[in-house]
Amino acid sequence: MAMHGELQDSHGRMMRDLRVSITDRCNFRCLYCLPETEEAANFYRSKWDALRNPHPAGLEPIKYEWKPKSHLLTYEEIGRVVRVAVGLGIEKVRVTGGEPLLRHGMETLVADLASIPGVRDLAMTTNGFRFAQKAEALRSAGLRRVSFSLDSLDRDNFRKMTGRDALADVLAGIATAKRLGFAPVKVNAVVIRGLNDHELESLADFARREGVVMRFIEFMPLDSSRAWMRDLVVPGREILARLQARFGLKPADQSGQPSETARRWIFADGGGEAGIIAPVTEPFCGHCNRLRLTADGQLRTCLFSLEEHDLKPLLRGGADDGALAARLVEVVRGKEAGHRIGQPDFVQPARSMSCIGG
Ligand code: SAM
Ligand code: SF4
Numbered sequence: 001m002a003m004h005g006e007l008q009d010s011h012g013r014m015m016r017d018l019r020v021s022i023t024d025r026c027n028f029r030c031l032y033c034l035p036e037t038e039e040a041a042n043f044y045r046s047k048w049d050a051l052r053n054p055h056p057a058g059l060e061p062i063k064y065e066w067k068p069k070s071h072l073l074t075y076e077e078i079g080r081v082v083r084v085a086v087g088l089g090i091e092k093v094r095v096t097g098g099e100p101l102l103r104h105g106m107e108t109l110v111a112d113l114a115s116i117p118g119v120r121d122l123a124m125t126t127n128g129f130r131f132a133q134k135a136e137a138l139r140s141a142g143l144r145r146v147s148f149s150l151d152s153l154d155r156d157n158f159r160k161m162t163g164r165d166a167l168a169d170v171l172a173g174i175a176t177a178k179r180l181g182f183a184p185v186k187v188n189a190v191v192i193r194g195l196n197d198h199e200l201e202s203l204a205d206f207a208r209r210e211g212v213v214m215r216f217i218e219f220m221p222l223d224s225s226r227a228w229m230r231d232l233v234v235p236g237r238e239i240l241a242r243l244q245a246r247f248g249l250k251p252a253d254q255s256g257q258p259s260e261t262a263r264r265w266i267f268a269d270g271g272g273e274a275g276i277i278a279p280v281t282e283p284f285c286g287h288c289n290r291l292r293l294t295a296d297g298q299l300r301t302c303l304f305s306l307e308e309h310d311l312k313p314l315l316r317g318g319a320d321d322g323a324l325a326a327r328l329v330e331v332v333r334g335k336e337a338g339h340r341i342g343q344p345d346f347v348q349p350a351r352s353m354s355c356i357g358g
Contacts, residue, residue, distance in 0.1 A: 005325060007088045007291070009301070009335035016259070016289040018090045020078060021357025022106060023098040024295045025066050028127050029163030030151075032190050034064070034354040035225050037163045043195065044227035062224040062352055071296045075109040077315045079116075081293055084324045086118040090291070094123045096357045098295065101130040107141040114142025123147065125188070125358060129166050131173030139180050146177050147186040147215070152196050153206055161196060174212065185212040191234040192219050200239060201246050208247075208271040215262055217277045221341060222303065224352035230342070236263070236278025243274060259289040279303075285338030292357050299328070301335035303356060304349055 007015035026033075031040040073081070082093055093113055100106055114122050123145035124138070131146070138146075150170055152158040158167040177185045189196070189203050200216065207214035216239045221228035240263075243249055248268030254260055261284060262275030285302075292300040297315065298308035309331045314324050340346045349356065 005088055005329060007085070007090065007328060007332040009332050011335070011337055013287070013289055013335070014089060015085075015291050015332055015335075016090060017092040017094070017291070018082065018085050019094045019096055019290060019292045019357050020082065021096050021098060021293065021295045021355070022078065022100050022109065023072065023103045024064075024355045025102050026097060026099040026127070026354050027102060027129055027164070028099065028166070030127075030149075030190075031161050031163070031195070032192060032219050032223050032228075032353075033358075034352055035163070035223065035227075039160050040163065040225070043160070044225060047194075047229060047232065048227070059226040059348070061226055062350065064224055064352070064355070067296050071312075073293075073295065073297045073312070073315070075105075075112065077297070078109060078293070079112045080315065080321070081297075081311060081324070082113055082119070083116055084321050085291070085328060086116055087321075088325055088328060091118065092121040092123075093119050094125060096125040098354050098357075099127050099129070100124055101126055101134055107134065107137040110138055110143050111141035121145065125149070126173070127162070127166075128170035128173035129164070132169070132176040135173070135176045135180050135182075139182065144182060145184065145186075146182050147188055148174050148177070149189075150174070150187045150203070151189045151191075152199055153202055154199065157196060157199070161192075174210065178210065178212070186215055187212050188215045188217055190217045190219055191239060193232050193234050195232075197234050200242050204243055204247065204274055207274065208267060211272060213272065214274040215277055216274065218280045220279055220303070220353070221346075221348045222353040222356065224354065226348055228348070230280075233280050235281040236276040237281065239276050239278075240265070247271075249274070259284075259287040279339070280341055283338055283341075288335075288338075291332065294351075294355060294357060299331050300356060301331060302339060303353075303358075304339040304341070305336065306347060306349060 029036045125147045128148040151161045155167045159165045219233050249265035252264035262277045264275045266273050297312040
């Protein structure tokens, strides 16, 4: 039985992890998230043609316009929601986006979140482009953990995947994070068949060499082009077999962490660890303890939720913290059992990952 006022859903899962998107804007155009380049369009087009599988009617690309500033939660409003959520059992907070480092003065938000008693783990996910410039301020503000997105170590392929010629900037960001003692430094790669799957081993080698923790992620149907295809997903099992063959892996002990998204593996020679996040082929919804707050104040109970819950009327309408807490409890109760990728009734959410917050 949940204690009064805890964030427990109707399936018995207790929410401990809140992902906070602080902007829907991004300076990259990752092909699996917010593609806009001709190269990205060509990549997808060639896949649809090759398989004689026309892009399904009704799945038009999401035309996105950035939310006006007045629609975004202020740092004060974000801090308030996080405080209330922490009072209801949230322990982990991740700042994300869009690209979080695009939001002006975000270190003040980080300092505020780091000061909340009960936030046991504060982290950020970034594309890394602006990290080197911001790193010292973020570290002083109390950020200790950072995850970078890095899908390719090849300059041309990186540009193709992200739409930006920015590999060197991201690598500089990772080096800065290491130098300043952020720990662990994690590196996320979304693996897409025919695009960067040939780089699996070199990305793992990079992680081993640099002492960072690699996470390989299956491509999910959350791209704004709505061009996701199952054939482009490299199943976690296949990623594991490749890494196993090359490096030798032993399973990490995860007995105390059932809600962790990554299956973690230790390199047999002691050279660090790699994790595989396989939400498409090996869903882990049964242990999900995550909630998401979008930059425009929508609470989401799942990456794939079709419904969002607007907190702005409460935040801007004079509601007290008790009313806000009651709303959070009510929303969480309706959290869906799991996503329905692969089911005949699956519907891709109306917003892409860049707006939802990964
Ligand atoms: N801009 C930041 C970044 O790229 O790290 C933070 C936001 S981004 C939406 C958060 C994470 O979502 C990134 O690690 C990115 O690779 C991942 N992501 C985006 N679209 C995805 C998709 N369609 N499938 C799987 N992961 C995705
Ligand atoms: Fe931007 Fe991150 Fe999406 Fe890439 S994955 S387009 S960096 S929000």
